[in-house]
Amino acid sequence: MSILEVKNLNMGFYIDEKFYPVLKDINFNLKYQKIHAIVGESGSGKTLSCMSILKLLPSNSQITNGEIIYKNKDLLKLNEKEIKKYRGREIALIPQDPMTSLDPLYTIFDQLYEVIDIHYKMTRNDAKEFIIDTLKKVNIINPEERLNNYPHQLSGGMKQRIIIACALLGKAKIIIADEPTTALDVTIQAQIMQLLLKLKNENNVSIIFITHDLALVSQYCDEVSVMYNGQIVENANAYDIFDSPKHPYTKALIESIPTITGNKRIETIYGNVPSIYDKIDGCPFHLRCKYCFHTCKKINPNFKKVDNHIVRCHLYSNLDV
Ligand SMILES: Nc1ncnc2c1ncn2[C@@H]1O[C@H](COP(=O)(O)OP(=O)(O)OP(=O)(O)O)[C@@H](O)[C@H]1O
Ligand SMILES: [Mg+2]
Secondary structure (H helix, E strand, C coil): CEEEEEEEEEEEEEECCEEEEEEEEEEEEEECCCEEEEECCCCCCHHHHHHHHCCCCCCCEEEEEEEEEECCEEHHHCCHHHHHCCECCCEEEECCCHHHCCCCCCCHHHHHHHHHHHHCCCCHHHHHHHHHHHHHHCCCCCHHHHCCCCHHHCCHHHHHHHHHHHHHHCCCCEEEEECCCCCCCHHHHHHHHHHHHHHHHHHCCEEEEEECCHHHHHHHCCEEEEEECCEEEEEEEHHHHHHCCCCHHHHHHHHCCCCCCCCCCCCCCCCCCCCCCCCCCCCCCHHHCCCCCHHHHCCCCCCEEECCEEECCHHHCCCCC
């Protein structure tokens, strides 16, 4: 069962009065109580895909097509006042850099109380117990003492936990976590991942998890969308992605995961992700693809169902041009 459906999402930027498409026909379904990974190299459009869901896009951007269905409503049709009711309450965002969500001028208590004040009628005194309980749920030690701290007094991992606490206080049904662990060391990273897993299992939260890190995906995620140059090139469940990747880009990403024993030679993917200014004919990955043949240079492949995967690649499209 899906809780959120992203359908044919297209967006781009106006730069010097010229329109540059960035996201092209993004389609994926977030299943209820699952962790859905969005993976891909830097610049592939992961953040913009997720920011589109909450309409938190830069002012020079435009969504040109698509629907984002949540509770039978198309979120893209909502105006600013209406979508505000969803942000934080229904769908919460955990950004890569927690300082962008925490205000350095306010104490942790003030910031968490603000969430409560928006959503519940509760005095500061009554809210205190509630907040302390929530901080315990996100494994903050000595929560009473932390309430009077300012963000700069907390470690990176603790700040991420405070933001996750905000999502819990707002009773979010969906959490969008945009590389929430990239800035953290490996032990803290594992703790934050465990915490997300706990929210999924105990609080019925569904999670979109953006990452570069395929090792984390294999360990924690249920579904995977692989992005390249503003397109999803492969969608499948995590088991199938790692067991039998279909798209050459997915294969290359998996081959570039370092192994613990280090006895496998790490393959790197030749070349760079194109920028939004590059106009590429055919499949955007063909310039880096070791399976590229003539059709790939001319036609951008459409989606095709192959086994349990949805994949955009001519190797499976039986086209001969
Ligand atoms: N405000 C903007 N104006 C113009 N182009 C932008 C803007 N924001 C992002 N882009 C471009 O859109 C593309 C997708 O950006 P996005 O931030 O979604 O990538 P990403 O996959 O999240 O990358 P990263 O892994 O580095 O966070 C990139 O090429 C980026 O340069
Ligand atoms: Mg990003």
